[in-house]
Amino acid sequence: MDWTRYRSSTWDELVASDGQPRPAARPLLDYLSSLSRHELNERQLAADVTARVMGITFTVYSEGRNVDRTLPFDLIPRVIERREWERTAAGLRQRMRALNLFIGDIYGDQKIVNDNVFPRELLAESVNFRPQCVGVKPPLGVWAHICGSDLVRDADGTLYALEDNLRIPSGVSYMIENRMVAKRVFPELFDTSAILPVDNYPTQLYDTLAALSPRPGDTPVIALLTPGIFNSAYFEHCYLAQSMGIELVEGGDLFVGDDDICYMRTVYGPKRVDVIYRRVDDMFLDPEVFHPDSVLGVRGLLRSWRAGKVALANAPGAGVADDKVVFTYVPKMIKYYLGEEAILPNVPSYLCHDAKDRAYVLAHLDELVVKPANESGGYGMLIGPRSTKREREKFRRLIEADPRNYMAQPTLSLSTAPILGNKEPEPRHLDLRPFILSREDVFVTTGGLTRVAMQKGSLVVNSSQGGGAKDTWVVDLEEAA
Amino acid sequence: MLSRVADNLYWFSRYVRRAENMARLLDVNGQIQLDLPRGAHIAWRPLVNTLGAGAEFERLHGEDTPTEVDVVHFLLVEPDNPVSLRNVVNHARETLRTVRETLPQDCWVAINDLHLYIESNPERAGSRRHRPEFLGRIIDGCMHVSALLTSNVSRDTGYQFLRLGTAIEQADMTSRIIDTAASGLIQARSDDDAEAFQAMQWMGVLRSLAAYQMYRRQLRQKVSVELALEFLLKNREFPRSVLFCLSRIQGILPQMPPRKQVEQVFRGAMGLVFDANPSRLAAVGPCAFVDRLQQELSALHGAVHESYFQA
Numbered sequence: 001m002d003w004t005r006y007r008s009s010t011w012d013e014l015v016a017s018d019g020q021p022r023p024a025a026r027p028l029l030d031y032l033s034s035l036s037r038h039e040l041n042e043r044q045l046a047a048d049v050t051a052r053v054m055g056i057t058f059t060v061y062s063e064g065r066n067v068d069r070t071l072p073f074d075l076i077p078r079v080i081e082r083r084e085w086e087r088t089a090a091g092l093r094q095r096m097r098a099l100n101l102f103i104g105d106i107y108g109d110q111k112i113v114n115d116n117v118f119p120r121e122l123l124a125e126s127v128n129f130r131p132q133c134v135g136v137k138p139p140l141g142v143w144a145h146i147c148g149s150d151l152v153r154d155a156d157g158t159l160y161a162l163e164d165n166l167r168i169p170s171g172v173s174y175m176i177e178n179r180m181v182a183k184r185v186f187p188e189l190f191d192t193s194a195i196l197p198v199d200n201y202p203t204q205l206y207d208t209l210a211a212l213s214p215r216p217g218d219t220p221v222i223a224l225l226t227p228g229i230f231n232s233a234y235f236e237h238c239y240l241a242q243s244m245g246i247e248l249v250e251g252g253d254l255f256v257g258d259d260d261i262c263y264m265r266t267v268y269g270p271k272r273v274d275v276i277y278r279r280v281d282d283m284f285l286d287p288e289v290f291h292p293d294s295v296l297g298v299r300g301l302l303r304s305w306r307a308g309k310v311a312l313a314n315a316p317g318a319g320v321a322d323d324k325v326v327f328t329y330v331p332k333m334i335k336y337y338l339g340e341e342a343i344l345p346n347v348p349s350y351l352c353h354d355a356k357d358r359a360y361v362l363a364h365l366d367e368l369v370v371k372p373a374n375e376s377g378g379y380g381m382l383i384g385p386r387s388t389k390r391e392r393e394k395f396r397r398l399i400e401a402d403p404r405n406y407m408a409q410p411t412l413s414l415s416t417a418p419i420l421g422n423k424e425p426e427p428r429h430l431d432l433r434p435f436i437l438s439r440e441d442v443f444v445t446t447g448g449l450t451r452v453a454m455q456k457g458s459l460v461v462n463s464s465q466g467g468g469a470k471d472t473w474v475v476d477l478e479e480a481a
Numbered sequence: 482m483l484s485r486v487a488d489n490l491y492w493f494s495r496y497v498r499r500a501e502n503m504a505r506l507l508d509v510n511g512q513i514q515l516d517l518p519r520g521a522h523i524a525w526r527p528l529v530n531t532l533g534a535g536a537e538f539e540r541l542h543g544e545d546t547p548t549e550v551d552v553v554h555f556l557l558v559e560p561d562n563p564v565s566l567r568n569v570v571n572h573a574r575e576t577l578r579t580v581r582e583t584l585p586q587d588c589w590v591a592i593n594d595l596h597l598y599i600e601s602n603p604e605r606a607g608s609r610r611h612r613p614e615f616l617g618r619i620i621d622g623c624m625h626v627s628a629l630l631t632s633n634v635s636r637d638t639g640y641q642f643l644r645l646g647t648a649i650e651q652a653d654m655t656s657r658i659i660d661t662a663a664s665g666l667i668q669a670r671s672d673d674d675a676e677a678f679q680a681m682q683w684m685g686v687l688r689s690l691a692a693y694q695m696y697r698r699q700l701r702q703k704v705s706v707e708l709a710l711e712f713l714l715k716n717r718e719f720p721r722s723v724l725f726c727l728s729r730i731q732g733i734l735p736q737m738p739p740r741k742q743v744e745q746v747f748r749g750a751m752g753l754v755f756d757a758n759p760s761r762l763a764a765v766g767p768c769a770f771v772d773r774l775q776q777e778l779s780a781l782h783g784a785v786h787e788s789y790f791q792a
Contacts, residue, residue, distance in 0.1 A: 228579070229578050229579050238581060238582040241582060242582045247483060248582055249483060250485065252485065253483050253484070253485050264483060265483065265484040265485070266482055266483055266484060267482045267483075267484055267487045267638060267642075267737070267738055267789045267790075268482070268738045269738075
């Protein structure tokens with residue numbers, strides 16, 4: 001494979017602007033250079049077959065039926081140097097500590113609001129604020145046990161936090177499986193580089209969940225609550241349940257008794273459940289409290305949780321901090337709760353509810369990315385530099401009608417990494433989703449899931465919109481030397 | 482073991498066993514057809530009732546006498562027939578999908594493969610030339626799944642539900658296949674012929690249940706109605722005989738959470754088969770007996786459903 005002509009228009013994760021490999025990527029690029037095109041194609045084929053055989057799929061609803069698709073996997077890993085990763089992980093731990101304190105405060109005394117650090121009106125208008133959660137004190141004071149934060153790197157090399165997914169983040173199974181594929185395809189490389197492992201996640205997740213049990217001392221009964229096979233992340237639900245050895249349940253498998261205890265229906269009769277890792281959205285969790293016609297949830301589950309009879313991860317209401325407007329306050333939260341400066345900078349943001357910011361956004365719609373506060377999956381966004389006049393006019397009206405629900409960020413020139421193109425390696429934009437587990441201490445995955453836009457020039461990395469994935473290597477240069 | 486998971490495992494193994502028996506039944510009838518003298522032919526229509534799709538068939542085809550192709554197409558690949566073999570395999574696949582994590586990955590691959598084969602070759606079912614290969618492929622696919630279950634699944638509670646499903650389904654299919662012969666499969670030209678065709682018919686039944694060779698080895702006699710019924714209902718060694726399937730269930734029940742209702746219904750079914758008198762059944766015709774047997778099996782299914790899946 002020939003790297004001499006490979007250049008990116010922005011920061012590239014593997015190759016510096018002078019065409020030289022970055023130090024952590026050098027063994028990888030040397031190795032790739034030594035392979036012929038034919039050998040690379042063979043490896044890509046082997047990777048695709050491995051992914052299919054292992055059944056690494058996500059579900060797409062199309063033409064009236066569900067089909068399993070494999071997530072496109074690009075062979076060339078993304079490489080991060082260990083020292084950089086340690087700084088980033090420290091930044092993520094700091095963010096999570098502050099975010100959990102924030103959520104607990106919002107459902108408790110609301111000190112941050114009373115001290116005028118966080119505007120009261122933002123809370124009043126938040127669609128993810130759950131009045132049912134006020135006054136609840138979940139175990140260890142943790143609300144968001146599992147978080148997937150999206151990080152992006154700008155042209156100057158700065159790594160920014162883009163958003164924190166605190167509701168039901170997905171993708172971690174791909175991170176683990178991508179590594180399994182890479183090990184099968186590139187066994188030679190794992191000898192030459194000190195690549196840190198990622199497969200301890202299920203153990204860490206199990207410990208995080210087990211720590212929540214209302215019956216400490218006994219082996220807890222833990223279940224993963226899935227919306228079922230039609231959910232796009234069903235594969236991941238199966239995968240995680242299997243790797244932790246916990247039950248995979250649907251709403252209909254559970255019920256809450258008059259004693260407020262949550263049970264699952266088994267062939268031996270009802271069995272008490274202590275901890276539920278729920279992959280069902282808040283609004284569908286309990287028809288007694290939220291959407292009354294939801295069949296995905298469990299009647300009375302909130303009652304059981306409030307009574308402390310069952311633990312839910314993430315706790316209902318944790319999404320109050322997963323909102324693109326609330327996100328902009330994270331550096332202030334870190335300062336307020338921890339008395340520290342944010343280690344990991346936020347992507348600069350403009351809030352449309354603020355008159356000055358709004359005027360700026362409306363005047364610069366063609367330069368900014370405008371996002372609704374509560375959409376996920378890359379939907380409902382305006383990418384200014386690529387938009388038409390009509391789209392910009394539509395967003396002008398949307399923002400003026402509901403300013404609280406919109407925020408804008410400069411169009412970052414997302415960093416790239418090479419993918420295996422048809423002839424030569426080609427740069428594609430990417431982001432990184434590390435997963436953070438909070439209990440008494442905070443655990444961060446080694447690296448995370450690298451999502452890559454497979455289309456040339458595209459900035460949208462979501463799997464639902466044609467994105468793919470890469471294995472992510474955190475490489476220890478000191479150990480290798 | 483979650484009730485839903487047990488329910489799905491039970492049905493998965495039932496569907497796989499049902500698909501295999503359907504494939505055998507249609508394969509054998511196609512072969513008998515070829516051996517018949519001109520003027521005599523297989524009455525295909527009764528197969529539809531035997532497999533429980535009479536009403537659906539009438540809705541699609543009216544009451545005219547259907548052709549071989551009509552019936553075979555309907556039973557094997559008709560998408561609108563909820564119990565066509567194609568849909569049975571589909572149900573097996575969809576059932577397994579929801580409990581995929583409980584069985585070895587190979588099972589999913591195998592059933593998926595079978596599903597894809599049927600979906601891409603439905604036209605082969607209709608053609609006399611291609612049908613044996615098509616059905617052979619289905620029988621092999623089902624046997625492959627059974628082998629994976631037997632060899633690679635831990636003998637936990639879930640496994641008992643798989644075995645229970647297989648045993649109940651086989652007992653049920655055996656009774657249904659007996660019924661096809663009893664209801665006069667071959668339409669003869671005259672009464673004299675009918676006598677001659679009788680043996681042929683019961684040989685066909687034995688073959689449909691992969692029982693002919695075992696019958697010969699054990700009994701060393703030509704096929705008679707009485708002996709065929711004795712063999713298929715009460716033989717203790719042949720794994721597709723009704724008594725064998727029930728004995729298997731007798732072995733499974735103590736390994737499951739005890740339920741009085743299931744045990745009681747089971748004893749009823751066992752007693753019925755135990756008391757059956759093949760020579761008398763051969764004389765009066767086994768239809769009424771087969772009806773009662775199916776009611777007992779259906780009650781057994783009902784008891785299992787209520788006791789374990791609707792807890």
